Amino acid sequence: MDAGSLPALGASIGPQTEGLITAILASRPHPEQGFRTCLGILRLYRDISRERAEAVSARAVEIGGLTCKTMGWLIATHTGARHSTEPAAVMEHANLRGPGYFHRGDTERC
Secondary structure, three states: OOOOHHHHHHHOOOHHHHHHHHHHHHHOOOHHHHHHHHHHHHHHHOOOOHHHHHHHHHHHHHHOOOOHHHHHHHHHHOOOOOOOOOOOOOOOOOOOOOOOOOOOOOOOOO
């Protein structure tokens, strides 16, 4: 088995899996060091659907999880919901101090 055949096996599942396999091989100093990881991931993918494998592969590349352990965790916990890159809105609450609280400019200390 060589480095060229593993991305082809990933491509048989889908483009995200092919990208994951390529990213794993590229992340190692020598591509041969990623063979067992790639084979382990492909073995994990035998028990799940192609759609789920593609979603897990996309999430793994997104978070940089390029190990078998991370992939097993993602398969067990990934729900398919995409996380937003937008910051969460600050909610209004009576206990929030606001931006001027710590920089009041006065010398009074508690």
